[in-house]
Amino acid sequence: MSEAFSLRGLTKRFGPVLAVDNLSVEVSGGEVVALLGPNGAGKSTTVDMLLGLTRPDEGQVRVFGAEPREAIDSGRIAAMVQNGFLLRDVTPAELVGLLRSMHRKPLPAKEVFERAGITEFANRRCGKLSGGELQRVRYALALTGDPELLVLDEPTAAMDVDGRRAFWASMREFSASGRTVLFATHYLAEAEDFADRVVLMRHGRVVADGPVAQVRAAVSGRVLRAVVPGADEATLAALEGVTTARVQGGRAELACADSDLAIRALLTAFPLASDIEITAVGLEEAFLALTADEPEGALR
Numbered sequence: 201m202s203e204a205f206s207l208r209g210l211t212k213r214f215g216p217v218l219a220v221d222n223l224s225v226e227v228s229g230g231e232v233v234a235l236l237g238p239n240g241a242g243k244s245t246t247v248d249m250l251l252g253l254t255r256p257d258e259g260q261v262r263v264f265g266a267e268p269r270e271a272i273d274s275g276r277i278a279a280m281v282q283n284g285f286l287l288r289d290v291t292p293a294e295l296v297g298l299l300r301s302m303h304r305k306p307l308p309a310k311e312v313f314e315r316a317g318i319t320e321f322a323n324r325r326c327g328k329l330s331g332g333e334l335q336r337v338r339y340a341l342a343l344t345g346d347p348e349l350l351v352l353d354e355p356t357a358a359m360d361v362d363g364r365r366a367f368w369a370s371m372r373e374f375s376a377s378g379r380t381v382l383f384a385t386h387y388l389a390e391a392e393d394f395a396d397r398v399v400l401m402r403h404g405r406v407v408a409d410g411p412v413a414q415v416r417a418a419v420s421g422r423v424l425r426a427v428v429p430g431a432d433e434a435t436l437a438a439l440e441g442v443t444t445a446r447v448q449g450g451r452a453e454l455a456c457a458d459s460d461l462a463i464r465a466l467l468t469a470f471p472l473a474s475d476i477e478i479t480a481v482g483l484e485e486a487f488l489a490l491t492a493d494e495p496e497g498a499l500r
């Protein structure tokens with residue numbers, strides 16, 4: 201499938217803060233990708249670089265084989281960013297009208313209103329709209345130019361349950377026509393329900409990237425804890441079935457892709473290992489561990 205965009209070796213610093221650290225992601229046309237991570241993981245900075253709003257310190261961004269600016273000018277990419285500014289005294293209908301006049305092949309205004317669920321308040325001034333309604337207006341503006349790639353930063357923030365449901369139904373319709381979507385979120389459920397692929401970020405880096413089922417399998421393994429005399433983290437991490445290892449307070453904690461293999465390997469290498477316990481890690485818990493705000497977390 202043709203490439204929609206690629207981010208290669210992107211790095212971005214804000215003073216001492218390393219917001220994005222050597223990030224590489226390639227997305228093909230038609231994929232729906234969730235950029236998932238906790239607050240401060242670097243999602244917005246990554247989205248801003250994809251849109252050409254921020255320049256990377258290192259690395260390269262290509263959108264449909266060109267600079268982001270060209271893709272934006274040609275209307276092939278559109279975005280809905282957090283807190284995008286909307287004038288208080290204009291109406292959504294006026295904004296959509298203005299944008300339609302700037303695009304080569306805009307969608308009919310009525311279709312934009314319907315798809316974004318703003319028909320009811322399209323002629324009300326933006327200053328009179330709620331936070332959730334304004335989010336839908338931002339979505340309408342992103343749809344107006346009929347883009348091939350839609351980039352959404354925390355699109356459902358401020359939306360209520362019904363608003364979220366309607367929004368995702370509309371997005372499904374958008375992607376069903378073979379278009380590409382990248383959305384940043386910190387809601388695991390949204391990523392699971394809507395994305396084909398999840399790129400999990402933490403501390404500016406990609407910690408997992410793959411189909412939802414694969415990321416789920418990679419993160420929802422088991423944890424083996426034991427007292428292992430004389431063991432160091434590197435040796436334990438190299439055992440068969442073990443993903444990462446941590447030794448703390450005399451106990452080893454091993455994150456396992458396959459705990460059956462891991463326990464056999466552990467007892468072969470360290471016959472004196474004792475006080476062994478194995479616990480299952482749910483996806484939610486594993487996600488929290490993977491993205492926890494501690495550089496040397498148990499699971500990575």
Ligand SMILES: Nc1ncnc2c1ncn2[C@@H]1O[C@H](COP(=O)(O)OP(=O)(O)OP(=O)(O)O)[C@@H](O)[C@H]1O
Pocket residue numbers: 214217218219237238239240241242243244245246386
């Ligand atoms: N303009 C800026 N100046 C200084 N630091 C910044 C700036 N923008 C982002 N950062 C820092 O870079 C890091 C990544 O921020 P970013 O907003 O990209 O994360 P995020 O994953 O989108 O978080 P959130 O879910 O809260 O939006 C954070 O530590 C943030 O404080």
